Amino acid sequence: MSLREYSAGIIVIGDEILKGQTTDTNSHFLCKHLFTLGVKVKKISVIGDDLEVIAKEVSEFSSKYTHVITSGGIGPTHDDKTFEGVAKAFDDDICPHPEIVELCKQFWGANLSSPKMKLAMIPKSARLEYGVNKKTGEKNKFPLVVVNNVYIFPGVPSLMERSFIALEDLFKNPDAHFYTEEIYVQQDEVSIAPILNEVDEEFKVDVTLGSYPDFHNNYYKVKLMLESSNPEQITKAATALKNKLPNESIVNYDSQPIVNAADRVYKLVESCSSDDVYGNNVQKAVSVLEECLQKYSLDEICIGFNGGKDCTALLHLYHAVVKRKYPGHQGKLKALYIKSKLPFPEVEKFTQISRDKYHLEMLHFEGRIKDSLGQLKANHPSIKAVIMGTRLTDPYSSHLEAFSMTDADWPQFMRVNPVLHWSYGHVWKFLRDLCLPYCSLYDRGYTSLGSMNNTHPNPLLQYVDEHGVLKYRPAYTLSDPTKERDGRN
Numbered sequence: 001m002s003l004r005e006y007s008a009g010i011i012v013i014g015d016e017i018l019k020g021q022t023t024d025t026n027s028h029f030l031c032k033h034l035f036t037l038g039v040k041v042k043k044i045s046v047i048g049d050d051l052e053v054i055a056k057e058v059s060e061f062s063s064k065y066t067h068v069i070t071s072g073g074i075g076p077t078h079d080d081k082t083f084e085g086v087a088k089a090f091d092d093d094i095c096p097h098p099e100i101v102e103l104c105k106q107f108w109g110a111n112l113s114s115p116k117m118k119l120a121m122i123p124k125s126a127r128l129e130y131g132v133n134k135k136t137g138e139k140n141k142f143p144l145v146v147v148n149n150v151y152i153f154p155g156v157p158s159l160m161e162r163s164f165i166a167l168e169d170l171f172k173n174p175d176a177h178f179y180t181e182e183i184y185v186q187q188d189e190v191s192i193a194p195i196l197n198e199v200d201e202e203f204k205v206d207v208t209l210g211s212y213p214d215f216h217n218n219y220y221k222v223k224l225m226l227e228s229s230n231p232e233q234i235t236k237a238a239t240a241l242k243n244k245l246p247n248e249s250i251v252n253y254d255s256q257p258i259v260n261a262a263d264r265v266y267k268l269v270e271s272c273s274s275d276d277v278y279g280n281n282v283q284k285a286v287s288v289l290e291e292c293l294q295k296y297s298l299d300e301i302c303i304g305f306n307g308g309k310d311c312t313a314l315l316h317l318y319h320a321v322v323k324r325k326y327p328g329h330q331g332k333l334k335a336l337y338i339k340s341k342l343p344f345p346e347v348e349k350f351t352q353i354s355r356d357k358y359h360l361e362m363l364h365f366e367g368r369i370k371d372s373l374g375q376l377k378a379n380h381p382s383i384k385a386v387i388m389g390t391r392l393t394d395p396y397s398s399h400l401e402a403f404s405m406t407d408a409d410w411p412q413f414m415r416v417n418p419v420l421h422w423s424y425g426h427v428w429k430f431l432r433d434l435c436l437p438y439c440s441l442y443d444r445g446y447t448s449l450g451s452m453n454n455t456h457p458n459p460l461l462q463y464v465d466e467h468g469v470l471k472y473r474p475a476y477t478l479s480d481p482t483k484e485r486d487g488r489n
């Protein structure tokens, strides 16, 4: 049986990418989506805004691959040459397309001599594909220009992504039923290599087995990826792998914890029994957050987020409660980050990752907390409440309640404290059970994070490994929670 192979070549066009001024994320997005459509990307080429180079590359790609996708170079300025380049590749010319001329007039009131009209100057042989907005079911307002098998996308990632999703059926391989399965493993790649080789040998005719180490993940070391067009064989291969790998090395990992945040958090809350201290604490946190959202609008709230474990758990809860209350909410949640004097680079990195994953608008300040809060008041007068990950066992915190105004000699904000009653263990149970990402320092023995000059791994987690090297166990293994701050001075 020989099925037609659907292939694709991607041409990323733009001087700004070659100069390192812009990072290309479009090819990554396209590869990911084409893969799930059963289309094999064979080559990605990155070129500048150069007419000859575009023409040559498009011509070559067009003859080699089922689909050619270009991104970039279709703006209104003189330096954008993609339409001309594609025309040249097919010995064609560009001329104003009446339908796009009309749209340009409609959208921008552009007349024939305005720069926007350059968008209407497309190859004569082009056809227009509008596509359907999958959410609304409406035809898109602006079309994609296609010449032969060349699909000409804008370079701006948000536009490109939206347009591609609306048009993805154009690329779909009708014969492809692609199956994938992922297995996450706690052991390093070297130690499981013989098992991988065995399974690969047995199934390689039908199943592709990939092994991808991840040095930064808090939960697994290697992701094993099985791909096949044969559902029975992929199941057999996955079963074989699971049987051969030591039981304790397979991790039950959720790779999308944030997408499903609301469902999972509310399920946890709804299913907990009255004597479950942990479950009740989660429940209490959720109801404090719900109350907070009743008292304040999203604009009046920010979450105090410094990359620590407590506010990481809290951020997830806040995100879940917002999603439940405002399911269509697209805007960013405000987060307050007061940088310490000497922040760990790992903490900085983690706050950035969290900002992106949870769509946060970060309000950054530096210096003393009290001064920063004064600046917050001045620069963002709408903010009235700060949600905090403070627990009763934190210093100076044993008197706090779920809603406590800041002290009289502090800038006045409502401090909202949903996790006051949580123990050290509860925080870790929540983070780990839900597979939430957390700052990597915690996996290296840090149990409480401050500045680099006053924070060390917790001595209680120290051990000497089989090679005589001093190491630290992860923070979640600390058994005496009263020693949480033993690495701080």
Ligand SMILES: Cc1cc2nc3c(=O)[nH]c(=O)nc-3n(C[C@H](O)[C@H](O)[C@H](O)COP(=O)(O)OP(=O)(O)OC[C@H]3O[C@@H](n4cnc5c(N)ncnc54)[C@H](O)[C@@H]3O)c2cc1C
Pocket (backbone or CB within 6 Å): 303, 304, 305, 306, 308, 310, 311, 336, 337, 338, 339, 340, 369, 373, 386, 387, 388, 389, 390, 391, 394, 395, 396, 405, 406, 407, 410, 413, 415
């Ligand atoms: C918004 C806010 C209001 C405060 N109000 C008072 C007050 O009225 N009176 C008083 O004596 N002290 C106040 N503090 C100081 C506070 O009591 C602690 O001293 C300080 O948060 C450091 O605590 P920690 O290291 O023990 O706890 P952490 O566990 O580090 O902090 C507890 C929580 O505070 C938030 N937070 C802490 N540091 C930061 C930061 N750098 N950037 C953003 N968020 C952060 C996080 O939500 C965190 O989970 C306030 C701090 C903040 C952030």
Ligand SMILES: [Co+2]
Pocket (backbone or CB within 6 Å): 362, 363, 364
């Ligand atoms: Co900023």
Ligand SMILES: [K+]
Pocket (backbone or CB within 6 Å): 308, 309, 310, 311, 448, 449
């Ligand atoms: K902390």
Ligand SMILES: [Mg+2]
Pocket (backbone or CB within 6 Å): 308, 310, 389, 390, 391, 394
């Ligand atoms: Mg804390």
